[in-house]
Amino acid sequence: MQTIEQLLESKDIRVTAMRLLIYKFLAEKEVAVTLSDIEDAFEKSDRTTLYRTIKTFEEKDIVHQIDDGTGITKYALCEKGCNCEIETDLHLHFHCNNCNETICLTDHKIPQIKVPDGFVSENVNLVVKGICDKCSGQ
Amino acid sequence: MQTIEQLLESKDIRVTAMRLLIYKFLAEKEVAVTLSDIEDAFEKSDRTTLYRTIKTFEEKDIVHQIDDGTGITKYALCEKGCNCEIETDLHLHFHCNNCNETICLTDHKIPQIKVPDGFVSENVNLVVKGICDKCSGQ
């Protein structure tokens, strides 16, 4: 089991206090977060720093971006061995219309989608909306 | 076969020159369009009018909105008998990474998506990205 420091170093990311804190924040959250969520959690630091940190994480495949249709970009830590860029690895995302939270359903992979002749599928984005387990009351 | 005028009237939308023009513009396009696309086509009219026209069409189920992940909302005419609000009717959308256009694959319905116990699926958005038939060179 590697430490967060080791993970960052292995991805050629310099270890800073801020980066460790943001990583831990993401790791504790079980849902995808917006930049605003991170801002609220770290009011002392500047928005830009948080933004660039999350972008750095994204470039290095530590987090992946989620477009859940709310118009606000969300982010979540990648699972170990998650190859976000490979189509076959893509899991689906669930957005709760009640609590407004979005979560990764990491072990629900997107099924193979047929496209018409002449079309080449490279990537699929699938967001299911509805009521999450917490809100459905069971 | 009903005229555009008859269609609009049947949906309780007043027939105006602008609305007819925008409807025809959408009908001629085989791809989903952004508000900017409409703006470019009708430089004489104000953006707000175009915006509200498309919103009116959307409310009355004449067009449906498409979130293809580019961050810019796109719109396309509904097919005859397209019930956009019914989950089972939803077709999938294809976004070309080359020409950057998005099209409705109206006869490719979204497959049933399994969600974990406790989750209730109400709606699904599925966008396939890749290379379209025109760009794939066949």
Added chain:
DNA sequence: AAACAGATGCAATGGAAGTGCATTATTGGC
């Protein structure tokens, strides 16, 4: 210590969606 690279902070920008209100056009009753 000096030099350098990268991280952080502040300010500003840009794009797109949305709204308030005045003006103009259309409709329906008379």
Added chain:
DNA sequence: GCCAATAATGCACTTCCATTGCATCTGTTT
């Protein structure tokens, strides 16, 4: 046809989020 009501249009402004330029700070290397 005329008038009042109602809806459509145009203009200005706002809000929200994403993104960037540049100055400053911090940590590392020689």
